[in-house]
Amino acid sequence: xxxxxxxxxxxxxxxxxxxxxxxxxxxxxxxxxxxxxxxxxxxxxxxxxxxxxxxxxxxxxxxxxxxxxxxxxxxxxxxxxxxxxxxxxxxxxxxxxxxxxxxxxxxxxxxxxxxxxxxxxxxxxxxxxxxxxxxxxxxxxxxxxxxxxxxxxxxxxxxxxxxxxxxxxxxxxxxxxxxxxxxxxxxxxxxxxxxxxxxxxxxxxxxxxxxxxxxxxxxxxxxxxxxxxxxxxxxxxxxxxxxxxxxxxxxxxxxxxxxxxxxxxxxxxxxxxxxxxxxxxxxxxxxxxxxxxxxxxxxxxxxxxxxxxxxxxxxxxxxxxxxxxxxxxxxxxxxxxxxxxxxxxxxxxxxxxxxxxxxxxxxxxxxxxxxxxxxxxxxxxxxxxxxxxxxxxxxxxxxxxxxxxxxxxxxxxxxxxxxxxxxxxxxxxxxxxxxxxxxxxxxxxxxxxxxxxxxxxxxxxxxxxxxxxxxxxxxx
Ligand SMILES: [Zn+2]
Numbered sequence: 319x320x321x322x323x324x325x326x327x328x329x330x331x332x333x334x335x336x337x338x339x340x341x342x343x344x345x346x347x348x349x350x351x352x353x354x355x356x357x358x359x360x361x362x363x364x365x366x367x368x369x370x371x372x373x374x375x376x377x378x379x380x381x382x383x384x385x386x387x388x389x390x391x392x393x394x395x396x397x398x399x400x401x402x403x404x405x406x407x408x409x410x411x412x413x414x415x416x417x418x419x420x421x422x423x424x425x426x427x428x429x430x431x432x433x434x435x436x437x438x439x440x441x442x443x444x445x446x447x448x449x450x451x452x453x454x455x456x457x458x459x460x461x462x463x464x465x466x467x468x469x470x471x472x473x474x475x476x477x478x479x480x481x482x483x484x485x486x487x488x489x490x491x492x493x494x495x496x497x498x499x500x501x502x503x504x505x506x507x508x509x510x511x512x513x514x515x516x517x518x519x520x521x522x523x524x525x526x527x528x529x530x531x532x533x534x535x536x537x538x539x540x541x542x543x544x545x546x547x548x549x550x551x552x553x554x555x556x557x558x559x560x561x562x563x564x565x566x567x568x569x570x571x572x573x574x575x576x577x578x579x580x581x582x583x584x585x586x587x588x589x590x591x592x593x594x595x596x597x598x599x600x601x602x603x604x605x606x607x608x609x610x611x612x613x614x615x616x617x618x619x620x621x622x623x624x625x626x627x628x629x630x631x632x633x634x635x636x637x638x639x640x641x642x643x644x645x646x647x648x649x650x651x652x653x654x655x656x657x658x659x660x661x662x663x664x665x666x667x668x669x670x671x672x673x674x675x676x677x678x679x680x681x682x683x684x685x686x687x688x689x690x691x692x693x694x695x696x697x698x699x700x701x702x703x704x705x706x707x708x709x710x711x712x713x714x715x716x717x718x719x720x721x722x723x724x725x726x727x728x729x730x731x732x733x734x735x736x737x738x739x740x741x742x743x744x745x746x747x748x749x750x751x752x753x754x755x756x757x758x759x760x761x762x763x764x765x766x767x768x769x770x771x772x773x774x775x776x777x778x779x780x781x782x783x784x785x786x787x788x789x790x791x792x793x794x
Contacts, residue, residue, distance in 0.1 A: 351379070351399050352434075352452065354406045356392045361385075368408050368448050369396045370436045399433065405453040406434070413445045413589075413610060414518020414528035422489055422504035423519040424451060425458050441586045444611040446533040460488070460504035464522035464595075466604040467499040477600050480505050500606055522595065522606055524548055527571075530589070530612065537617035538580035538678045538691075540783045542794040543589075546571040550596035557612070558587040560779065563651045563733055573794045575732055577781030580678050580691045584616045617784075619678035622692070624685055631721065631766045632683045632690075640721050644737070647715050648777035651733040657709035661788040662754055664708050664738065664774055665697040665761070672698035674771060677784040694737070694775035695785045701742050701770045703761040707752040708736060708788070716744045722773075723765025726758060734793075736785070737775035740765050 354365060362385040366373040377385060379397040396406055411420075417437070421428035434450040437443060463478050465471070471494040475482045482494055489503045497503060502520055518528045527546040535541050543562065545553060553572050555562035562574040590609040595601035630636050663670040674696045681690040711728035714735070719725050724741040742762025752758060763770035776785035787793075 351395045351397060352402045352404050352406045353393045354396055356388055356390055356394060358390060360388060362388055365394065369406070369450060371396060371398055398436075402430065402434065402452070407451050407453045409449045409451060411443060411445050411447045411449050412518060412528070413530050414521045414525070414608065415445070415449075416520040416610070417443050419502060419504075419518075419520035420449070423458075423460050423516070424454070425460075425488065425506065426452065427490070441611050444586065444613050445530065446613070459507050459516075461507055462502050462504055462517065462519065462521065462523040464502050464604065464606060465497050465499055466600075466602055469499070470494070471497050474503070478505065500604070502606075520608055522593075522601075524551075524595070524601070525593070528591070528608075535578045535587075535612055535614045537578055537582055537584065537614060538619070538782075538784050539578055539617065540778045540787060540793060541576045541578055543574045543576070544571055544794070545591070545593075548596075550598075552594045553591065555589070555591040557589050558582070560781075562591075563779070565653060565655065565732055567794070573732075575734065575778050575794055577778035577783040578614055579781050580617065580619065580693075580783075581689070582614055584614050586611045587614055588612070617678050619680055619691065621680045621688055622675075622682075624682045627683050628766075629684065632686070637721055640719050644719075644722065644725075644727075645780065647727045648735040648737070649780050650729070651779070652729060652731050654731045656711050656729075656731040657734070657754075660790070660792050661708035661736075661785075662706065663789055664705050664736075665699055665772060666704060666706060669697055669699035669703060673786075674698055677782075677786065693782045694739075694773045697761075697772040697774060699761050699770075699772065701760070701762050703772075704757055705738055705741065705759040705761060705772055707754060707756045707758050709754045711736070711752055713746045713748055713750040713752060713758075716747050716750075719765065721766050723767070724759070724762060725765075728752060728758075733777075733779045735777040737777070739773040739775075740767050740771065742770075 354369065362376060362382065363373055366376045373385065375397045379395045417428050417431055421431050434452065463474060465474055471482045471485055475485055485503055485505060486494060488506050491497055502522055517526050521528065525545060525547045529544040531542045544567065549566065551572065553564040555574065557576050560576065562576055564572040564574045567573040588609055589612045593606045595604045595606060597603040675692055677692055677695050679692040680688040681692060682688045683690060707728060709730055711730040713726060714729045715725065715727040717725065722739040724744050726738040726744055726746060728736050730736065738759060740762055741759040741764060743760040746752060746758045761770055761772045774785055775782055776788055
């Protein structure tokens with residue numbers, strides 16, 4: 319009996335000691351890890367995605383049993399970031415931001431930024447991705463400046479009205495010798511001002527913004543790259559090793575248009591930009607180079623049923639030379655932009671929005687792999703229907719081809735071309751200048767096709783893109 323009493327007493331003691339109330343302080347007092355304060359519209363799932371943790375881990379770390387009961391203003395511990403304390407906030411990576419440059423803008427070690435963002439490779443640091451940051455007690459503003467070739471940190475500090483010691487400190491440099499020519503340094507300032515926009519953190523101060531639209535590129539779509547900067551710069555660049563052509567934009571800045579190939583593998587690609595700054599002091603024609611990961615997403619194009627065609631129509635020996643000729647026509651990039659605003663439909667009512675086949679559809683011929691795609695937009699309308707120029711341009715080809723039939727190609731400038739195939743009649747000749755809405759030909763069934771229709775192509779930077787976008791959206 320006495321033994322039983324002792325056992326019961328011991329059990330009670332164990333229960334008592336293991337109860338948090340016994341220890342007098344709440345479990346939450348010693349929070350390990352940074353905090354996120356729940357905002358309007360947040361869901362547990364959304365927060366988990368943003369901070370790259372699993373919903374289960376997030377729920378467990380915060381003793382949440384019902385994910386639907388997320389209280390506005392609740393302080394959530396974000397797990398997996400041991401040793402980091404403070405309030406977390408999110409922003410997004412912009413074009414012109416690198417891990418290093420953002421660490422300088424936010425005066426936060428790059429290693430900490432990498433940890434906060436669970437980065438395991440530089441490819442994960444792409445524009446449009448969420449950027450996790452520690453909220454600062456006092457917002458830090460910085461000004462950007464670039465070290466020119468042959469320039470010392472002291473000279474740069476004098477020109478910019480700062481001192482070399484704060485430059486060394488603000489940029490976590492090992493010494494004044496550690497800054498390299500072409501490097502963009504940040505100097506902290508006490509307050510922001512209208513003439514001090516945040517801008518692309520890895521670019522020299524005179525580059526106000528680097529924009530790529532869409533933010534995530536898409537197979538078969540047109541990309542518009544804009545560099546907002548004062549006149550006097552000279553720019554070159556590449557997108558996935560294809561050269562970019564920049565032109566001064568009438569609205570200010572510099573614009574480059576480039577098509578994304580419809581069959582390119584979705585994934586990470588490199589955007590590189592080389593800039594020569596204006597020749598006048600303080601820039602003295604200094605060179606600047608920048609590279610960033612861009613993401614190409616799938617265009618989700620449908621797969622057409624297998625097409626049965628005469629074997630010679632897909633024999634590269636037959637189609638190859640004409641293909642080469644067609645692409646060479648669309649290659650030269652001329653500096654005058656001839657179009658204004660939206661493109662008009664090349665086919666008028668009632669066939670202007672009747673498309674038997676759209677751009678991008680994956681195609682297999684005679685049971686081949688689906689390695690072909692529909693390179694243009696097909697319009698309904700029988701033989702003799704008018705074909706109209708969609709925008710101002712110069713005819714660079716008008717003639718008969720074996721596969722494409724009676725074909726026309728128009729140059730609209732800045733690397734933009736439109737092509738017209740299978741016509742019954744061509745009403746323009748090479749060298750003609752055409753205006754938007756001008757009659758240029760008639761729909762037909764010439765070349766290797768099964769029925770009369772207009773096959774309309776649009777090239778941007780030597781690549782066929784979805785022409786429908788140009789009928790619904792203003793480029794650039
Ligand atoms: Zn077609």
